[in-house]
Amino acid sequence: MPDNLQLDQFLCFSIYSAEHTFNEFYRPLLAELGLTYPQYLVMVSLWSRDDRTVREIGAELSLESNTLTPLLKRLEALGLVSRTRDAKDERQVRIRLTEKGRQLKKRAEPVPACVADALGLSGEELEDLRQKLLLVQQRLKETMEKQG
Amino acid sequence: MPDNLQLDQFLCFSIYSAEHTFNEFYRPLLAELGLTYPQYLVMVSLWSRDDRTVREIGAELSLESNTLTPLLKRLEALGLVSRTRDAKDERQVRIRLTEKGRQLKKRAEPVPACVADALGLSGEELEDLRQKLLLVQQRLKETMEKQG
DNA sequence: TGCGATTAAATCGTGTGCGATATATCTTGT
DNA sequence: ACAAGATATATCGCACACGATTTAATCGCA
Numbered sequence: 001m002p003d004n005l006q007l008d009q010f011l012c013f014s015i016y017s018a019e020h021t022f023n024e025f026y027r028p029l030l031a032e033l034g035l036t037y038p039q040y041l042v043m044v045s046l047w048s049r050d051d052r053t054v055r056e057i058g059a060e061l062s063l064e065s066n067t068l069t070p071l072l073k074r075l076e077a078l079g080l081v082s083r084t085r086d087a088k089d090e091r092q093v094r095i096r097l098t099e100k101g102r103q104l105k106k107r108a109e110p111v112p113a114c115v116a117d118a119l120g121l122s123g124e125e126l127e128d129l130r131q132k133l134l135l136v137q138q139r140l141k142e143t144m145e146k147q148g
Numbered sequence: 149m150p151d152n153l154q155l156d157q158f159l160c161f162s163i164y165s166a167e168h169t170f171n172e173f174y175r176p177l178l179a180e181l182g183l184t185y186p187q188y189l190v191m192v193s194l195w196s197r198d199d200r201t202v203r204e205i206g207a208e209l210s211l212e213s214n215t216l217t218p219l220l221k222r223l224e225a226l227g228l229v230s231r232t233r234d235a236k237d238e239r240q241v242r243i244r245l246t247e248k249g250r251q252l253k254k255r256a257e258p259v260p261a262c263v264a265d266a267l268g269l270s271g272e273e274l275e276d277l278r279q280k281l282l283l284v285q286q287r288l289k290e291t292m293e294k295q296g
Numbered sequence: 297t298g299c300g301a302t303t304a305a306a307t308c309g310t311g312t313g314c315g316a317t318a319t320a321t322c323t324t325g326t
Numbered sequence: 327a328c329a330a331g332a333t334a335t336a337t338c339g340c341a342c343a344c345g346a347t348t349t350a351a352t353c354g355c356a
Contacts (some may be wrong), residue, residue, distance in 0.1 A: 005253070005260065007191050007208065011274055011349085012170045012187065012263065012279040019167040020210055021285045026291060027176035027344090039311060041161065044153050055334065060155065062168055065335045067313050070219045090322045091334040105153070112153065115160065118291035119284060126159055129284075132277050133162040136167045136267060144173060148325080168313085175314090186342060213305045222341080225351050233307065239304040239351045 011136070025118065029111050039075060040108070042068075046097050047105045048083065053092045077126060080104060158282070173266065177259055181252060187223060188227045188256070190216075194229065194245050201202045230254060 007013050023037055030040050038061075045060050046052065058068050072095060077082045080101035086092040119126070155161050174258050178188050186209075194200065220243060223229045228249035234240040235254050249276055267274070 003255065005194055005195055006198070007189065010192075010260070010263075011267070011278055012174065014278045015163060015167050015170060016189070017210060018281045018285050021288050022163055022265050023343085025288045026160070036311065037164075039157065041164070044155055044158075045212075053334080054336095062165060063312095064314075066315080066337080071312075075342055085335095089322070089334085093335065109152065110187055112158070115158075115185070119159070119287050121284075121287075127282075129277075130159055130162045131278050132273075132280075133166045136269075136277075137166050139267050139269075142171050142175045171313090184341065202306095211342095212344075214345080215308080217306055219342075236354070237304085241305065285313095287307080 005006065015133075026111075026116070030113060033107055034078060038063075038071060040111075042071065043080065045105065046095065046101065047108075050078070051096045053086070053094055055092070057095060062106055066108075074127065075101075163281075165229055170180060174259075177262060179225070182226060186211075186215075188259075190219065190223065191228065191249065191252065192257070194243065195256075196251065199235070199242055199244045203240070203241055205243060223249075 026037050026040070030037060033040070035043065041061055042057060045057055054065055054068050054072065058064055061068075063071075072081065072083055072093075076083050078097055081094050082096045082098055084096070086094050121129075174185050174188070178185060181188070182192065189209055190205060193205055196243055202216050202220065204212055205220075206212055209216075220229065220231060220241075224231050230244045230246055231241050232244070234242050264274075269277075
C-alpha cells in the first residue's frame, strides 16, 4: 500500500534540510567574522541601509523583537552596532552601525562569491529557484490568511 | 556602485525565509497533534520504519544525539515512543512507537494534503523544486568536503 | 587476552525562534 | 486635557540546533 507520509516526498523537508546545510556551509565563513548566520543577516541588512528601527529590521527578516532584541544586544556587545531610543518616538530603538560594524563589511564582501562558487549555478537558475521559493511562501501565506 | 550584499539576492535567505513560513504554516496543524515540526519529522520517520536507533533516525533527519536525545525524551513523555537500550549492543537506544504513537498516524494523514492544497503546485513542479534543492545541498556538501 | 581506538548516546553551554505577556510611549476621540 | 486603544520594544519560558565534551560499550589487533 502506498504511503504518502514519506519524508523524502516532503517539500518542507527539502527546505528544512537545505536550510541546515546552508547554515553548516556558512558557519566557518562567518566564524571568521565572529558572527552567527542570523547576526550576519542583520549586518547585511544594516550594510544596505543603516540607522533603522528594530521593527524595520524585523520586517525585512521576518523576525520580531523577542528574537531580535537579544540578538541586537549581542551585536552591541561585539561593538558592531549601537542601540539608542529614538528622541522623536521613545518607543522605538534605532540600530546604527559603529565604525567597527562598517569596517566588517569589507571582510564580509567575499562571502557571497564563496557560496556562488560552491553552488555553481547560473544567475538564471538561481533567480528561478528564488522565484519558486517566493511563490511557495506566497501560497502558504495566502492560505494562512484565508483560514485565519 | 552595485552592492552584491543584498538580502533579496541571497538564495540562502530565500531558503531561510521559506523554512520559517513552512514552520508557521505547519504549527497550527501540528498543534492539533500535540507535536512541534521536528517532532513531527521524527514521527513520520518512525511511521515509515519503526524500531530504529537514535543514530539511524539522526542519519535520516541530519540531526545528532545532542538534538535528538532531548526531543525523543519529550516524545517519550508524551507516550508516543519508548526508548530502550539494545540488548545486543548496549550503546544503542532503540526507539519504538507505542500504540498511542501508531494511532497518531491516522490523525496525521490529512496533513500532507493540506500543504499540497496550499501550494497548488503540480507533482512535476514539486519534484523539480525538490531536485533543485537537493542539488544545492549536494554542491554545498561537496565543497565542504573538498575544503575540509 | 587485553588495551587502545572507535562508536553511540548523553550532557553542557550558547544562540536562535516564537507564543504569550509586560512595560512604556504615542495616538485618537471626545 | 485625558482615558482608551494602539504601537514598539523587552521579558519569559520552552523547544530546537549544534560545537564540544563525557560516559559507556564494543571492536580490533597485537
